[in-house]
Amino acid sequence: MSQIQIKDQIPTGELMSSGHFACPGCGGSLAMRLVLKGLGPKTMVALPACCWTIVAGPWPQSSVNIPLYHSPFETAAAVASGIRAALDMQGDQETTVLAWAGDGGTFDIGLQALSGAAERNENILYVCYDNEAYMNTGIQRSSATPWGAWTTTTPAGHPEARPKKDILAIMAAHRIPYAATASVAYPVDLIRKVEKARAIRGTRFLHVIAPCPPGWKTSDDETIELARMAVLTKIFPLMEVEDGQTWRFSMEHPGDPVEPYIKRQGRFSHLGPREIGQIQLDVDARWKMLERRVEMGI
């Protein structure tokens, strides 16, 4: 069938409600909607400070129809581990404990808690929705911000000078049973990974690219297109790592040129052809490395 049909593969239940406070076209809110479709109602969330703190709604409201604990910025994995322990005490093996954090809360301040939990192989699912900066507090760079990007702390004159941290490799290095990437532009793949992760015991990690119109300086309606281009350009390849050793690509990545992706985003508007060429080289080099990982394991 030439028309790609996905409706029959997406669970119809909705655990997220309208009226939430995400910006128009927020990739992070769609990410939660899709992940919850994959997990179902038997889920509890540990939520550190991030945009989602706001998206979840002010008391007495909640935009998700499952228990959700607001917790300090650096503690997602620790709080999730605690909830897990409590459920275990109650003999509840059925409920999935989901830690849901932004890139700042994952790559930076929450990394210690996450590493600890992973090292203990806590029975939790940790999802990082990655909008590539601290968006909730006004677009400050994080270690997930890509090279060359503008943020309020990496202004156009001194844009982000370090490459994006390789969080998937870091998590794989913990030898957790499952780590993967996903994109809101590929809901079937995303939900399949969530369902797969749900059935595994131990620490599971999912890294979801989630475009952010105000932070990326893009139009509200481009979110899915950008999340798709990120994958097709190999900037954000869709992958799975089992037991930290078996690396796999989830689909064919055609390797579209990065330029159109970069050019569509205001946060890269100061970059000239040379810098864009550099990004392409970096993407190509990283791809080679990923191919090696797929071939040989770490």
Add this chain to the structure above:
Amino acid sequence: MPEKRPDSEMVHGVPEVAVSSTTTMANRTGSWKYTRPVFQDMVAPCNATCAIGVDIEGTMNLVREGRLVEARELLLRENPMPATTGRICDHPCESSCNRKSFDQPVAVHSVERMLGDLALEDPLPAAVVRIRTGKAAVIGSGPAGLACAYHLVRMGYEVSVFEGDEEPGGTLRYRVPEFQLPRVVLDREIERMRALGVDIRCGVRLGRQLTWKYLERFDTVFLATGAHRSRALGVEGENLPGIQYGLDFLHEVGAGRAPEIGARVVVVGGDSVALDCARTALRLGAEVQLVFWGECEKLAADPAEVLEAEREGVEILYQTVPLAIRGSEQMAEEGAREPANTISAGISGAPTGMPMGLECIRMTLEKPDGYGGDPIPAEDGRQVLSAQTVIIAMGEEPDFDLLPLDLKHDQVRVAVDELGRTSKSAVFAGGGIVEEPHTIAHALGSGKRAAIGMDLYMRERAGEKVEAPSLAGLRYGRVGNFSITRYRGDDPVRRTGEVNEVAGVERINMAHFAPMPRRVERRMKPSDREGFEEVNLGLTQKEAVAEATRCFNCGTCNQCEMCLIFCPDVAITRREGDKKFSISYKYCKGCGVCAVECPRGAISMTREGL
């Protein structure tokens, strides 16, 4: 353990352990938006280019869903003879197909042919109940006349078709070669129209057996006598024996009488009729050359058919301009070769088999390596092609000898408006005698337009207060043909917020489609082509259904649910019962993701509050 504080003790109005008790649905976040998505079905480019005005997109969608019976009903609403058009229409719909920007256009005609053939196997339909008092006469049973009669009968009128020839079908029966269109196909399609109530009387020619006076007993008349007069080549020697005009030649073959031709035939012409003459002569056993004055690309015929002709053995001499035709004496003087045998034993006494020659000159471009050069005669370009028969196929024009004096026309066309109305009250015209391309699709389309005009006319005459429809609204897009379904207002396809604009390729989100090559129809091997057996064997039903799944369904929602899946605000829902989509504007923030992700452009963003 710390003492538990009473619930009433609140910090900043929040209890110590704040547990949410409600959803976020109280927040009408829809008030943030300044643009508003609306479901707005548009017109597929193919629908707007089909000269008949078929809902191609709707048909393709039904085939994709495996609803073949409904698909062919939808097709038959607009097109009375899909098995025929699926074979010989030059399918302009495909040249405007949005899919050509992705891989190759959808083979619409192949799917149409499959559905048409499927309909041929159906039992004949019951006659349509006559619910109108009016009576209409149609002169000519070519596609234009048949379409007009078909649509009027389906509206409940009594219609009589008068045909001068012995059998109905017009050019389709008597001139389109049988290897393109088997007569059984045409017969069965006409039989279906007759079953519906179209009354066809053959051997009744207006001007002979039928008079204008007699026609006065009808409320209205549709003239569809076609274009059958061959244009002359206009060179010296054109009146020599051994010269035939393409239309007459094909008519003889079509009527089952094998015309006499020589073993060497030269055809002069530059369109599909010339090509048909050449391929027909070839099948009668002749060696055939086709002389065309222009370059290859200028030949006004489907390139695939040109290729087929060449594969069969027609030698095409491009850029060759005929200058004169020489008789046998002249040829003998110049020492031309001996007369060969005639091929078919035909009407006796005709001086066939005599050698004659077509003198012509090969042209070359003034500046062979550059552009813009005019063609000039090539040095040593003069040649004499020897043959026993020269067939002239320089195009056709109508014969207006029997038109009443008060009916406005010039040499080649009757003047009509968009509903086929002529200058004479109650008289309508269409097909080959009005100003439009000479194709089967245009003929079928003009018959349909006239049927609408005649319906309006007869209802008015019957004293009904008729509200004139918006003609622009009946067209697909701005320039497409009229849709009879729109006219009747009984579209079986569910549409939302229809706008009559074409959904161009910029509205298609190609990310939701996978490449899939266009299915190629099977053709008989040139070496296996015997006599007048059909050459193009079409697609199997399975292949045709697969081909229909290549269609993007441009502009019309086909319930793929992409919009619903990608909305970050859960603002799009689908009702349980009737499966209707709705957007909750209370919560939709107007991000536009749904409009961008809709694979087929069925959602438009509009200014909020306007």
